[in-house]
Amino acid sequence: MYQIPTPIRAAGACLILMAGFAQSVHANGPKALTGQELAFDNRKGNCLACHSMPSDAQAVTSTDIAPPLVSMKERFPERAKLYAQVWDATKAKADSLMPPFGKHRILSDDELNKVVDYVYGL
C-alpha cells in the first residue's frame, strides 16, 4: 500500500492543528458584555466601587460613597437625564468623583447605552 511520505504527513497534521487553533481563537474571542456585566466590571463601569444597587441581589458591594442606584425610573423620568449623568457627571456637579464615562471614552456609546438600560431597570 502507498504510504504518504512523512514530511507531507507532518504538514497535513500541522494544517489540521492550525485550523483547530484558529477555530478555538474564534470561539473564545471577545464576547459582548451585558449592561449588568459592564456596570460590574472593574475595567469598564465599575459602578459597584461607589454605588450599591439594592434591588439586584447579584450586585455585591459594601460601598456607601455615592447614592444607591434604586427606583431609577421614578427618580429619572427622562432616560436622557440618566444617560447624561453617566456620560459626564461633572455637568451636574463640577467636582464629582464619578468618572465621566462617555466624555472620557471609558465606555463606548453602545456600552454606555447598555449600562443605562440596565441601571434604568433598577
Ligand code: HEC
Ligand atoms: C468613583 C466613584 C463612582 C463611580 C465609579 C460611579 N459613580 Fe455614579 N456617582 C458617584 C457620586 C459621588 C455621585 C453623587 C453625585 C456626584 O457627586 O456627582 C454619583 C451619582 C450617580 C448618579 C445620580 C444618582 C442620583 O441619585 O441622583 C447616577 C445615576 C450614577 N452615579 C450612576 C453611575 C453608574 C451607572 C456608574 C457606573 C457606570 C457609576 N455611577 C459609577 C460616584 C461614582
